[in-house]
Amino acid sequence: MSEKNHILRPGPRQAQRPDPKMTCFAAVPRGAEEIAAHELEQLGVGDVAAGRGGVSFTCNREGLYRANLWLRTASRVLVQLALFPCLSPEELYAGVYAIPWQELITPAMTLAVDCSLRDSALTHSGFVALKTKDAVVDRIREACGSRPSVDTAAPDVRINVHLSKNVCTVSLDSSGDALDRRGYRLERNEAPMRETLAAAVVALTGWDGSIPLADPMCGSGTIPVEAALLAAHVPPGLKRSFGFERWQDFDERVWKRLLREAEGGMQRLPLGLITGYDRDSRALALAARNAALAGFEGQVHFFHAALEEFQPEGDKGVVIINPPYGKRLGDEDELRELYCQIGDVLKKRCRGWTGFILTGNLELAKYIGLKASRRYVLFNGPIECRLLKYEMY
Template sequence: MSEKNHIIRRGNALVAPLEVTMKCFAAVPRGAEEVTARELETLGANGVQIAKGGVAFECGREGLYRANLWLRTASRILVQLASFPCTNQGELYNGMYAIDWASLIKPEMTLAVDCSLRDSALTHSGFVALKTKDAIVDRIRSECGSRPSVNTAAPDVRINVHLLKNVCTVSLDSSGDSLDRRGYRLERNEAPLRETLAATIVALTGWDGSIQLCDPMCGSGTIPIEAGLLASRKPPGFGRAFGFQHWLDFDGLLWDRIVREAEAGIRNLPVGLITGYDQDSRALALAGRNAAAAGFEGQIHFFHAELEKFQPEGEKGIVIINPPYGKRLGEEDDLKELYCRIGDIMKQRCRGWTGYVLTGNLELAKYIGLKASRRFVLFNGPIECRLLRYELY
């Protein structure tokens, strides 16, 4: 891929080849935008700006590699190629065809197109994706004599098309699989908490590994494991593959150096720093296997215990609880007692600690019987939730 530091106009399209300074967008679960912005600033990204559903920023190739490796709360990172007006299929095809796809994709490679639309004349995402694919393969065939094939499951290059108010933005997906796919979750239990949301929760608590962290309803262990990644200084993307590794301009030497630097900074967790508890023995067994897959065998400790038996050790720490929300008919009444118990346990056994409860049901949260000192709005998939902070004096 070329490294030009300017914008090229082709017809109505403003085309920005992958360049020394790239315009990027980190797609983020709703509610995590400010956390991701702070992560990007820590990584040295420039021009960080919070937007709806993500964070825009600028960086070079090294910054792009580091962002994919280190971002804990983002879902994927897109690198903008072009932006052009688009009110009909002709403008869509011509704008896509104007991009120098042959410098990005060779005929022997595979591609896939993802599309999202909002408030635009073109209203069918499948049609937009199909016309995009047609323009790309036609342009490559015209220059190379043959065309790439489509592989929606595991493409070499994934193209993202975002059509908003008749402006089409075309990007390359540098992440490949979603960044929440860390690789340690061996199975998915009934109601898994996405890794990126778990990392966001840990970040919002301000926990830095200097005091204990407990999860009394840990399930398959996602919150303790994400806390472990943070405290051990282990990048969440360690050991997995990324989309940019298939790109024509992939710098393997640079990537190897970045990974080696990250690996050198990893440290073991202190004994007893992070613990998880659950009454479901199957979930606990899965949590142990997940923690081992993440590199924390013997470092994160899980205990089989009902919530009533939970008793944290130490004078201070962070306790994070993600109870059921009761979204199914009849479940809410059954859960009132659980939320009462959560409040009683935090009041009676967690004095000196700080408690956090993530819930998608504010009516049930009232039964905790404590006044939240702060409320963070987060989304668990489509469910609007609150992360409630309790000072347990």
């Protein structure tokens, strides 16, 4: 393994440690790669390159912490340890064993292995994960005399193995829990939108907090809260912990400085900037609780109203709607009327505003009855969606 990939060092956590360059990969919902690449460029990391399902980049330890704290659209940040050809279980074991795991994991720590496979000779992810685990603990036992335990629920170190076209990439997952787990949404209503997808939708609208934003079908409030985090300059990772905090080389001094810097730049939202509406009282209660947990009690406002009663305040702004599209919630026949209603509300109630509809059903979208000026492809999990833009002159 090359010197630049020796990313972690053992020793006292308070000691001064070298800060080498790391090769990283931010996993991103499909369709949001360019948004995440722009986010990373704004954070000042190097060699940013968007690809399918994620963005590669290089950074030092501070850049890694900053990426986890601030990325709104990424789901994980992985730090590459090794890259090698892998056609057999023996090559997998040898490649993993060659990594100096004793520098990264002590016998007192716990670990877990995540695995993804594509177009490779090895086809069973459970077997690959088990073989990887064996190589890791054997190397540590050889060096230290004892081995770490496996904890799949809350490990100290999460190892990621990605095997694609017989090339194996072994990485450490610096995020721990997925980055969409911001810490503000404790309860989830039926078929919720992931926070990372909501952030991607807000980013694609171009909304920057200078004009109002309204969500007439807000559910548990994910889109309004993600918009609030953006407008108030609040990092989405402020209220959670990360995997790198349990690493051997964790630099608490740098991390605390980044948190202080972030807290110093946060702003209070103007009254009425962001509003959410829904006909479901339970969903609205969840939305208000989520907004409060995110730090926006009294700043993001929610109203009990059916779609046909929606009337935005002001002569211009952005309306975002994420209606059901018959994949998980609601029957397609019943939803046609809803999509007709969305078109009517945009035409009659939202003049001067810009409307955005996220749907995974283009047949239903025809019932909106308006011509979209732009279409963006996004994936809601496995469902290919379109974010449709409507200029309501």
